[in-house]
Amino acid sequence: MRWRGVIEEFRAFLPVTEQTPVVTLCEGNTPLIQASRLAKRICPHASLYLKVEGANPTGSFKDRGMSLAVSKALEKRARAVLCASTGNTSASAAAYGGRAELPVYVLIPVGNVALGKLAQAMAHGATVIQIEDNFDQALAIGKTVCAEEGFELVNSINPFRLEGQQTAAMEVCDQLGCAPSYHYLPVGNAGNISAYWKGYTAYHAAGQIAHRPKMIGVQAEGAAPIVRGHVVEQPKTIATAIRIGNPASWKLALQAVGESSGDMKMVTDEDILVAYHLLAAEEGVFCEPASAASVAGLTMCSQAGLVPEGATVVCTLTGHGLKDPDTAVSTSPKARTVKATRDDVLAALRA
Numbered sequence: 001m002r003w004r005g006v007i008e009e010f011r012a013f014l015p016v017t018e019q020t021p022v023v024t025l026c027e028g029n030t031p032l033i034q035a036s037r038l039a040k041r042i043c044p045h046a047s048l049y050l051k052v053e054g055a056n057p058t059g060s061f062k063d064r065g066m067s068l069a070v071s072k073a074l075e076k077r078a079r080a081v082l083c084a085s086t087g088n089t090s091a092s093a094a095a096y097g098g099r100a101e102l103p104v105y106v107l108i109p110v111g112n113v114a115l116g117k118l119a120q121a122m123a124h125g126a127t128v129i130q131i132e133d134n135f136d137q138a139l140a141i142g143k144t145v146c147a148e149e150g151f152e153l154v155n156s157i158n159p160f161r162l163e164g165q166q167t168a169a170m171e172v173c174d175q176l177g178c179a180p181s182y183h184y185l186p187v188g189n190a191g192n193i194s195a196y197w198k199g200y201t202a203y204h205a206a207g208q209i210a211h212r213p214k215m216i217g218v219q220a221e222g223a224a225p226i227v228r229g230h231v232v233e234q235p236k237t238i239a240t241a242i243r244i245g246n247p248a249s250w251k252l253a254l255q256a257v258g259e260s261s262g263d264m265k266m267v268t269d270e271d272i273l274v275a276y277h278l279l280a281a282e283e284g285v286f287c288e289p290a291s292a293a294s295v296a297g298l299t300m301c302s303q304a305g306l307v308p309e310g311a312t313v314v315c316t317l318t319g320h321g322l323k324d325p326d327t328a329v330s331t332s333p334k335a336r337t338v339k340a341t342r343d344d345v346l347a348a349l350r351a
């Protein structure tokens with residue numbers, strides 16, 4: 001049967017009624033791909049799966065929560081939706097809000113949003129406002145503006161976002177036939193790791209799975225407030241999606257990690273780029289840099305002996321590689337240009 005999107009497919013677990021208008025782009029049902037070649041390299045005694053969230057309609061996991069958040073905004077007759085964003089939330093809000101005929105306003109940190117995401121927000125018709133500061137400041141202003149204007153804030157502090165995003169954990173269980181032993185995720189504003197834990201917990205309570213995984217969150221070293229235990233005023237990382245210094249769901253993330261006996265780790269930008277290129281070149285899976293933090297974190301943990309033999313590990317790859325073409329091009333070997341002759345092409349092939 002046709003996949004109908006996360007609200008219809010997981011209706012029993014979500015706060016919707018017959019009166020809720022369903023705004024969907026048929027998000028969810030993303031591939032869970034076994035990564036044997038990568039596993040052999042980074043965690044040879046475990047089974048590794050990639051939850052490829054870049055396969056969602058706007059190219060990131062945000063679509064799951066946005067379907068619900070925009071549906072609920074429409075149900076309560078909001079005048080408009082607004083978000084602050086490092087890029088993916090704005091792309092998703094623009095698409096779903098536009099589809100729902102709601103005005104969409106997005107606040108983004110100027111100069112630190114990947115090109116593909118900016119293009120999406122603009123193409124879907126959102127009003128894009130670039131803030132001369134970072135994401136954390138944009139979110140603070142966004143909250144104030146929404147309160148004053150009566151707009152619906154569709155950042156992950158909107159509880160419906162996490163409700164929708166929890167469906168990814170349920171899908172992983174459905175696809176694996178059980179819960180994994182470990183689940184690795186990149187952490188920025190910390191909503192997604194909290195949502196996965198909520199999803200695993202709901203599935204466990206419903207008797208769908210026998211155990212819940214240990215949740216491992218991975219931050220970028222230059223934007224690792226949770227690992228360091230304090231707000232980072234000037235977050236810095238090549239993974240612009242997770243360039244966040246004061247995560248909104250900080251407490252929920254600590255709860256997920258604590259209750260699951262998991263951990264919160266940090267990795268360098270260099271580690272992120274190594275994982276990013278390995279995923280693309282050896283597994284055929286092109287994700288954006290922030291997404292590769294999950295695999296970089298797994299690599300680090302495995303080297304430290306923290307991945308037991310026989311473990312089943314899932315890494316969520318949160319966004320598509322095409323979101324950030326600049327990083328792909330600037331960190332890969334240059335393409336050569338040659339004269340249009342057989343000899344020149346052969347010479348280039350053999351160089």
Ligand code: AN7
Pocket residue numbers: 060084085086087088089090156186187188189190191192193241242288290291318319
């Ligand atoms: C690809 O779009 O915060 O820990 O404003 O785009 O739930 O914040 C994006 C976050 C990981 C981190 N991977 O998830 C935004 C935004 C990608 C992301 C994260 C984001 P959270």
